[in-house]
Amino acid sequence: MVGFGSISAPMCITSPFPSKLVNPDPRSNFPARLSNPLLAVHNFPSLSLSSHFSPQKNKLIQTHFTVKASSSVGTADYTEEPTTKVKFQTSLSLPGCSSPLSLFGTGYREKVFAIIGVKVYAAGLYVNQAILSQLDAWKGRPATQLQDDMFLFKSIFETPTEKLLQIVLVRDVDGKTFWDALDEAVSPRIKAPTPVDESALSTFRSIFQGRPLNKGTSIFLTWPDSSKMLVAISSDGMPTSMDATIESANVGSALFNVFFGDSPVSPSLKTSVAGGLAAGLK
Numbered sequence: 001m002v003g004f005g006s007i008s009a010p011m012c013i014t015s016p017f018p019s020k021l022v023n024p025d026p027r028s029n030f031p032a033r034l035s036n037p038l039l040a041v042h043n044f045p046s047l048s049l050s051s052h053f054s055p056q057k058n059k060l061i062q063t064h065f066t067v068k069a070s071s072s073v074g075t076a077d078y079t080e081e082p083t084t085k086v087k088f089q090t091s092l093s094l095p096g097c098s099s100p101l102s103l104f105g106t107g108y109r110e111k112v113f114a115i116i117g118v119k120v121y122a123a124g125l126y127v128n129q130a131i132l133s134q135l136d137a138w139k140g141r142p143a144t145q146l147q148d149d150m151f152l153f154k155s156i157f158e159t160p161t162e163k164l165l166q167i168v169l170v171r172d173v174d175g176k177t178f179w180d181a182l183d184e185a186v187s188p189r190i191k192a193p194t195p196v197d198e199s200a201l202s203t204f205r206s207i208f209q210g211r212p213l214n215k216g217t218s219i220f221l222t223w224p225d226s227s228k229m230l231v232a233i234s235s236d237g238m239p240t241s242m243d244a245t246i247e248s249a250n251v252g253s254a255l256f257n258v259f260f261g262d263s264p265v266s267p268s269l270k271t272s273v274a275g276g277l278a279a280g281l282k
Helices: 130-134 143-147 150-158 175-189 195-208 247-262 268-279
Strands: 048-049 065-067 079-080 087-089 102-113 116-127 163-171 218-224 228-234 244-246
Touching: 087 102, 087 244, 102 268, 116 268, 130 268, 143 268, 150 195, 150 247, 175 247, 195 218, 195 244, 195 247, 218 247, 228 247, 247 268
Parallel strands: none
Antiparallel strands: 048 065, 079 087, 102 116, 116 163, 163 218, 218 228, 228 244
């Protein structure tokens, strides 16, 4: 089981990032649908583009993005993921990050029960805005091209800038169920787990065991560098400390691939991020 936001001032792997989904788990039955998000990007001139998503073809056709300068000073700005109505801060500063990170896109995730889709969580990707200067090769390309460019997301993953994924639950879930679903997506992407990988997965698992995850709980996954990932869970605002450090480049890259590989668990999130990148790289 394991959401477009604004990009404000910048702040969260060197493992191989698979260019294709490796042995996707056939048990995974969490299809996601694309929403029509709105993106506000700070520190860029006003820009806009339009597009929407075709569920039948699983392709980005058109989505409406707006890029604008921030008019808010000293207050927290938020962007709402339109399907779940979850609000994401446009900029986050968490332990382990050297500077604020900017929201590049949001999406949501569904689990199917007897052909009925049940929304489980919303998610948002935060990245240091400085990454845009490392992506000149994709400047001027439309979101439709960026979305399917695996080398782009591989480059984002491997570029030494901090990245953070915030997951916000929109229903109550027990920790074991959440982990089992996450593990089903992550483990098949690690071709030959090493003892280091197994230890990291065990540490990751222990965070969720016996832990209720109520609606509104946030899970923060931060990659300060390519070799490790920080995990924090909070049911009351921003965390002040991390719950665990996952020291495995393979686990970190596999998790990034779960969301931004060629078979993402939340297509709406990947599409939204592609739109945010396209707006920033115009």
